[in-house]
Amino acid sequence: MIKESNLNPEQASYREEVLAGDYWMHELKAGQTLRIVDLYGNQAADTLFYSLADPSERYSAIDTLREQGNVYLTAGTTLLSNLGRPMLEITADTCGRHDTLGGACATESNTVRYSLEKKTMHACRDSWMLAVAENEHFGVSKRDITHNINFFMNVPVTEDGHLTFADGISEAGKYVEMTAKMDVIVLISNCPQLNNPCNAYNPTPVEVVIWG
Numbered sequence: 731m732i733k734e735s736n737l738n739p740e741q742a743s744y745r746e747e748v749l750a751g752d753y754w755m756h757e758l759k760a761g762q763t764l765r766i767v768d769l770y771g772n773q774a775a776d777t778l779f780y781s782l783a784d785p786s787e788r789y790s791a792i793d794t795l796r797e798q799g800n801v802y803l804t805a806g807t808t809l810l811s812n813l814g815r816p817m818l819e820i821t822a823d824t825c826g827r828h829d830t831l832g833g834a835c836a837t838e839s840n841t842v843r844y845s846l847e848k849k850t851m852h853a854c855r856d857s858w859m860l861a862v863a864e865n866e867h868f869g870v871s872k873r874d875i876t877h878n879i880n881f882f883m884n885v886p887v888t889e890d891g892h893l894t895f896a897d898g899i900s901e902a903g904k905y906v907e908m909t910a911k912m913d914v915i916v917l918i919s920n921c922p923q924l925n926n927p928c929n930a931y932n933p934t935p936v937e938v939v940i941w942g
């Protein structure tokens with residue numbers, strides 16, 4: 731569902747550009763709003779959420795999809811935790827839908843899906859591992875890296891239930907915006923994948939903006 735925001739980036743409390751292949755790990759307090767902007771189009775932002783108070787409570791794709799009765803995330807979606815509690819609500823979305831079924835890229839999956847020589851290519855799982863190692867104060871560990879959201883990524887489900895990694899539906903300047911319902915840790919890997927169309931074979935920066 732397309733829904734525009736009336737928040738003004740000039741009045742934001744925080745703005746940062748995240749390069750492709752980099753991570754961004756940051757807390758978002760209850761009531762604050764986070765916007766992720768697909769600056770150049772067709773870029774996947776692989777994202778995890780944890781409760782700031784207790785990171786063992788985390789975003790749950792299964793609970794979120796079951797409760798909303800739809801496999802795509804968009805404006806109106808409440809992102810639920812593994813304890814069934816609302817973590818964030820998507821309040822605006824100019825892309826239209828986002829994936830939470832396709833998972834994140836890893837060096838292991840790259841070798842299985844593409845070829846053995848892809849083993850050394852940078853992948854989202856590496857970025858997350860680096861993020862948790864460099865930000866020990868959040869109390870998140872390798873063990874907590876679980877199922878994620880791929881903002882802006884297009885993984886349509888066919889009529890007979892197949893998953894397809896398709897060319898993106900996002901474009902330069904499209905954004906998704908969400909308001910925290912509890913204090914959360916946001917962990918984004920701006921995907922460096924070059925082997926499928928999730929980044930249009932050309933990984934590019936995204937911008938993160940916070941209000942409140």
Ligand SMILES: [Zn+2]
Nearest residue numbers: 835854921923
């Ligand atoms: Zn990736």
